[in-house]
Amino acid sequence: MIHRIAQSAVILRRIKPPGGVVVTPCYSIWKKNVPHQFDRTPKNAQTTTTTGIRWHGGSAVGADAPTIQVTFIHPNGTDRSVVDARIGETLLQTAHRHDIDLEGACEGVCACSTCHLILPSAMYDNLPEPSEDEEDMLDMAFGLQETSRLGCQITVTPEMDGVELRMPAATRNFYVDGHKPKPH
């Protein structure tokens, strides 16, 4: 009987226990052993209210929008992600679309400083001045530089093609940036 189960095993995910042996769980058969305590209802969509409270920053720009190329330099200073940015979206949206680890704690409404990016001077000088709100938030940004801006407040334009955007080095820890822990 086990032989037959083994033959019909569906490989869904490979996990790696510390010993190094690769084992392949058969989720399709034994799924009930993995408890799901969380409710999968999608979070409520929120819209702007008449009081002007900002809920989400920037509407999504469609996939058919023209694109340019930008480079995100990761906090460790060496890793680079060269990605396409859609004209009209914000740099924070670009980063999130490509799963780049740029935090956007307030969801892009200029209420925090976690999407802080350091721009090349030429790009910085050519952008319109930051709003008072953005300046207030930048005051609290970690590792603030002369050419710092909030990613959620910059809209992608064709002139930005080829720019390199630096993500501030908020941490000197390598482990959360892909380094493998020492083998035991």
Next chain:
Amino acid sequence: MATSFGSCRLQRYWRWGAVLRPKHDQQPLRLAAATTTSASVNVVLIRTLTRKVAIVGSGPSGCYTAKYLRAAWDKNKEDGEIDVIERLPTPYGLVRYGVAPDHPEVKNVQNDFDALFEKEGINYYGNVQVGRDVSIASLREIYDAVVLATGCQSDRRLGLEGEKNYSNILSAREFVAWYNGHPDFVHIGEKVQAALGGPIDEDKVRDGVSVVVVGHGNVALDCARVLAKGGKGLYDTDIASHVLQVLGNGVAHVSIVGRRGHIQGAFTIKEVRELVNLQEEGFAVSFVVREEELDMGATKDSLEELESAAGRPKQRINKLLRSAAAKKLDDNQPKRVDLRFLLSPSSWEPSADDPSRIEALVCERTRLEGHACAQRAVGTGEFERIPAHLALLSIGYKADPMPGLENHFDFERYTVRNERGRVERPLDGRLGGLYVAGWLKRGPSGIIGTNIPDAKETVASILDDLGSLEKWNEREVDLLSLLQEKGIQALDWGAYRRIDEKEKMHKRAENQPREKITDMKELIKTALHSSA
């Protein structure tokens, strides 16, 4: 089929798998094996021991720790269980009970944290108090790493004579928790109402009522702003309904006092700007800053602070306050907020009619001495009396050690002694596997985002240690069975979602994000969906 499970124990998280491999290949390791005697195939039913990490506290520090631990494991193609244990039925700590009701966009971070429990498979155990329902020692039996991210449950006090006995001196922490609907602070409303002169119509300003707020941080400014706006000015927010008849349409006079100058102020510019803009936004509140106090605070060394590397935020605040001070005061507004500097609280003046209450705070005028970034307030011998029906102390939150952690506590900084998040002294004779994050680790300072590098550092320490563990916990029980044994009803994520949905349904105003449930029994009843 012959099965032999040896010394393994049934555990909640089994992973069953079948591996086809040559019969002679005997890799033992940490596997409980059942083998068949099939001719060419050695089929192994295995149980893997999963890494388990517990995070005590679901505020920003706990949630960011969970987030980055999961992210690091994903990046390294590793796996593990993360259990977040929270004392209250609802998660998110000060994001829910600290952030001011008129700052709803700051609370957007909750959506990011929701994803941890809804998509990333992190487990939530609400209504479980570590220290009372389950001990840290038992957690360390179950988990490879336990992270304490419990924040601060207490306050710094001025320690002036009689302070503990006066009924109208409260901490800002209590006041904030009360207006944010924290179930443990509902009783504060009675004290506030008594201090301010009894219940009042929601539309009426509390004329002739003064409140003094001691402290120069954002919490002090939040308290002042909420007192000035009143329940009426915050009707469309998630401020608790029980505030409406206590604050009415705001109090007539709020004074914010602190002993150093405006350049040393711990507040950030956004909160100062909100006070400046109250009048133009229609809240009928004038905002007063005294030019002479700004001048007194502009010592040579303080001006040096403005020019320093960290000076940019202070320069902008200085400019804003100077322009506010230069504006002509509009005396026609029914309400007024004074932001005072260089006044050090010296003594409480008891009320003549009722010595159990204060009627004023007497402050000593100070001047600044010392080097830039280390300016101290020194008394000048001149005193000023500030009348007050209610006093709020906003001079710092404070952590108290959890039972058993007294030897690990730094009683000067009110933190658990740690090295990059790792508790380096043994607890109950056992060293290792214990970590801290957030205010318990670095002291009560910073904003929500400050917990990002903080959590990353703690996670790095955890990963370092897990990587070098010789043997993982051989777990006999898991948290859920431990709690069930003791009769503790833990609330899972689904239970919290029921509270969340109900709060969003029963709102007093359409524009409210939610109407918070403030009664503990009702919170639990809603979570369990019981009709009891």
